[in-house]
Amino acid sequence: MTLTSPTKPGTKHRIVATPHLSQRRHFDATYLTFLVPALICFTIAITIPAAMGVFFSFTDSVGFGEYKMVGLSNYIALFTDPAIIGAYSFTIGFALVTVVLTNALAFLLAVGLTAQIRARVALRTIFVMPMVISGIVIAYVFNFLFSNTLPALGEFLGIEILKSSLLSNPNLAWLSIVIVTAWQAIPSAMLIYIAGLMAIPYDLYEASSLDGASAFGQLKHVTLPLMIGYIGINMIIGFKNFLGAYDVIVGLTNGGPGVKTRSIAMTIFTGFERGDYAYQMANATIFFIISLIIALFQLRLTNRGQAK
Amino acid sequence: MSFGSTALSRPLNRRTFIASVMAAGTLAMTSCSSDATRTTIRFNQSKPEVIPYFRSLLGKFNASQPSVNATHEVTAGLSAAFARNDPPDLGCLNYNFEMARFQERGALSDLSDLPQQQMNAPFIKQLLALYPDYPGRTSVLPYSMMGAAVLYNKDIFEKHNLPVPTRYSELVDLCSELQSLGITPIYSTFKDAWTASQGLADYTLGGAVDINQHFASLREIGSDFTPDSSTSFSKAFTDPLLKMQQLAKFSNKDAANRGYGDGNLAFANGEAAMYLQGPWALPEIAKTNPDANIGTFPLPMTEDPKDLKVRVNLDLALWIPEESDNKDAARELLAFLCQPEIQNAYNESALGFGVRSDSPPTNDARLKQLQPYIDSGHLYQGVSTAIPRTIPFENYMQGLVTGGSVEQTLATLDADWARLAQRS
Numbered sequence: 001m002t003l004t005s006p007t008k009p010g011t012k013h014r015i016v017a018t019p020h021l022s023q024r025r026h027f028d029a030t031y032l033t034f035l036v037p038a039l040i041c042f043t044i045a046i047t048i049p050a051a052m053g054v055f056f057s058f059t060d061s062v063g064f065g066e067y068k069m070v071g072l073s074n075y076i077a078l079f080t081d082p083a084i085i086g087a088y089s090f091t092i093g094f095a096l097v098t099v100v101l102t103n104a105l106a107f108l109l110a111v112g113l114t115a116q117i118r119a120r121v122a123l124r125t126i127f128v129m130p131m132v133i134s135g136i137v138i139a140y141v142f143n144f145l146f147s148n149t150l151p152a153l154g155e156f157l158g159i160e161i162l163k164s165s166l167l168s169n170p171n172l173a174w175l176s177i178v179i180v181t182a183w184q185a186i187p188s189a190m191l192i193y194i195a196g197l198m199a200i201p202y203d204l205y206e207a208s209s210l211d212g213a214s215a216f217g218q219l220k221h222v223t224l225p226l227m228i229g230y231i232g233i234n235m236i237i238g239f240k241n242f243l244g245a246y247d248v249i250v251g252l253t254n255g256g257p258g259v260k261t262r263s264i265a266m267t268i269f270t271g272f273e274r275g276d277y278a279y280q281m282a283n284a285t286i287f288f289i290i291s292l293i294i295a296l297f298q299l300r301l302t303n304r305g306q307a308k
Numbered sequence: 309m310s311f312g313s314t315a316l317s318r319p320l321n322r323r324t325f326i327a328s329v330m331a332a333g334t335l336a337m338t339s340c341s342s343d344a345t346r347t348t349i350r351f352n353q354s355k356p357e358v359i360p361y362f363r364s365l366l367g368k369f370n371a372s373q374p375s376v377n378a379t380h381e382v383t384a385g386l387s388a389a390f391a392r393n394d395p396p397d398l399g400c401l402n403y404n405f406e407m408a409r410f411q412e413r414g415a416l417s418d419l420s421d422l423p424q425q426q427m428n429a430p431f432i433k434q435l436l437a438l439y440p441d442y443p444g445r446t447s448v449l450p451y452s453m454m455g456a457a458v459l460y461n462k463d464i465f466e467k468h469n470l471p472v473p474t475r476y477s478e479l480v481d482l483c484s485e486l487q488s489l490g491i492t493p494i495y496s497t498f499k500d501a502w503t504a505s506q507g508l509a510d511y512t513l514g515g516a517v518d519i520n521q522h523f524a525s526l527r528e529i530g531s532d533f534t535p536d537s538s539t540s541f542s543k544a545f546t547d548p549l550l551k552m553q554q555l556a557k558f559s560n561k562d563a564a565n566r567g568y569g570d571g572n573l574a575f576a577n578g579e580a581a582m583y584l585q586g587p588w589a590l591p592e593i594a595k596t597n598p599d600a601n602i603g604t605f606p607l608p609m610t611e612d613p614k615d616l617k618v619r620v621n622l623d624l625a626l627w628i629p630e631e632s633d634n635k636d637a638a639r640e641l642l643a644f645l646c647q648p649e650i651q652n653a654y655n656e657s658a659l660g661f662g663v664r665s666d667s668p669p670t671n672d673a674r675l676k677q678l679q680p681y682i683d684s685g686h687l688y689q690g691v692s693t694a695i696p697r698t699i700p701f702e703n704y705m706q707g708l709v710t711g712g713s714v715e716q717t718l719a720t721l722d723a724d725w726a727r728l729a730q731r732s
Contacts, residue, residue, distance in 0.1 A: 062413060064410075066413065066414070073730075082720065083700070083720075164562070165564060165565040168564030256703050258706055279698070
């Protein structure tokens with residue numbers, strides 16, 4: 001930490017900076033050998049294509065052939081396009097609901113699975129399983145359950161609400177995507193919570209129980225305050241991931257019924273395959289800026305956590 | 309490989325081994341170079357059902373002449389290849405809006421001088437007119453056409469003595485009668501948006517609206533298009549789409565939960581009288597029930613039987629990119645594929661219709677009823693193939709058949725079209 005902290009202005013380190021210099025340069029060379037290959041790859045695979053994409057967002061290109069510059073007109077069209085606005089409001093709403101549901105359930109599961117219960121390890125393994133299955137596979141399995149199994153069950157039990165598929169209900173189809181995405185995302189959030197819970201010193205619980213705190217009181221006054229950093233990080237990482245929702249939606253509803261469940265990533269992807277390249281590059285640029293803001297926010301939060 | 313035995317007859321040390329391997333490599337390369345005098349061209353054809361068919365055709369082509377060696381490419385995404393300036397030398401793909409944008413931007417070379425163009429059936433001109441071509445060019449050569457209409461279960465119709473409808477009112481009566489007989493009139497699979505759009509939506513719109521005319525006037529209006537223009541989707545499509553919603557109600561109760569595969573299975577088992585799918589569903593149906601007694605009729609949308617039309621699409625069309633360095637070799641392969649005995653055999657095996665003036669009529673009993681309409685040029689291309697796919701038309705149609713508002717949907721479509729027209 002001493003190597004990075006001297007950059008902070010106004011500390012005593014400034015005065016003693018000179019003897020540190022040679023030492024720092026020496027370390028920089030070592031760091032560079034680690035950093036440069038990754039940096040080159042990242043530049044070639046991510047930065048340059050992204051910059052090209054941003055450039056093309058100011059043209060009328062369809063992805064190949066001739067094009068001309070059109071200034072900001074793609075962006076202006078973007079902000080008045082109900083399809084784009086619809087995709088953004090669906091995706092953001094979906095991400096908010098999913099992130100709350102995922103974290104609430106993951107937290108409860110983590111609390112349950114760190115308690116002194118029988119078959120704890122086996123249960124943890126079972127609950128982690130959704131994490132290792134690919135999203136598109138999960139989506140198709142649930143697609144079958146929603147389209148065939150649940151309606152058949154509804155028919156058998158005479159439950160009206162189950163008889164028609166959730167996927168074909170224009171008002172509730174988004175719920176199926178929330179359920180499946182949460183099902184897949186809970187394990188990784190849960191693992192982070194378990195790690196956090198195991199880091200809480202046991203004597204805090206001992207002391208609080210001596211003070212007469214109930215189990216719920218312990219959860220509220222000891223566990224939750226100490227877990228708040230983990231919750232924040234989990235929420236932001238989850239939200240950022242859910243904004244990019246793609247495979248689960250393709251496998252479940254493919255944007256339907258109608259256009260009720262089209263996500264931002266889906267609209268961007270259609271641009272390249274469907275000849276609206278420049279326009280969707282503008283969309284991607286906007287989406288990138290939003291992701292960047294969230295990432296910076298996340299970075300600030302983690303840095304603050306480290307500073308403590 | 310005669311040198312190999314001499315090398316191996318000596319005690320094998322590492323150096324002789326490496327030397328022999330290198331010698332083998334050189335020999336292999338020189339033996340290749342006799343082949344390298346042949347021009348290698350890449351042939352792209354990605355329709356999954358007929359990949360083995362074309363593979364064997366290419367084998368025959370490579371054996372039939374000494375100068376060109378064609379390799380088979382089956383990648384479906386062509387955008388990337390064109391973006392890299394590395395497209396195949398000859399393409400043989402479905403002709404739709406995706407393809408049309410390559411020709412519109414001048415990425416395909418001019419084929420108007422091909423002798424094969426003289427053989428096009430009279431209706432081809434009308435089909436090619438749906439998409440704008442690069443000025444002064446004819447960028448594609450049609451190869452095969454699919455004709456799609458209502459598939460119907462002849463056994464059910466005959467058993468209850470039901471006639472094939474030729475007027476919209478007859479169709480509605482037929483559906484009501486089937487319902488009162490306890491038979492599902494139409495099997496629909498609205499879970500897969502494309503089935504709602506290419507079936508019900510294309511048939512109802514194509515049967516009522518002059519599709520070519522509609523899109524030609526939209527192109528004429530160009531970037532001035534607003535929802536209030538003289539031609540708009542709201543003005544032209546409202547009536548047929550309301551009829552579509554009326555017809556959609558005659559579907560199986562669980563249509564919203566069923567997909568394309570479910571539909572093929574159910575129709576093969578005689579669970580419904582009609583099924584709005586193209587000929588591509590016939591082999592799938594035959595897998596379940598090889599004896600299914602199926603016929604085909606165009607969906608009537610007016611009160612005049614003379615208006616009956618069949619939905620067609622150019623299932624395969626040939627094109628040669630501007631970027632190709634081997635246009636002559638590509639034309640050689642094109643000429644090989646366009647020999648009547650090869651082209652006709654393909655159409656027969658793929659349940660297609662001929663696109664040449666000398667093509668024989670279809671032999672397939674299930675499709676025979678469509679031949680008179682095709683011969684007399686009573687055909688149209690589906691709306692779903694004329695709207696750029698950046699507008700989610702399929703999803704809009706899925707929304708309509710599951711109860712969405714026609715008025716709102718068409719207002720959205722008009723607004724989408726206006727925005728698209730302004731930026732292109």
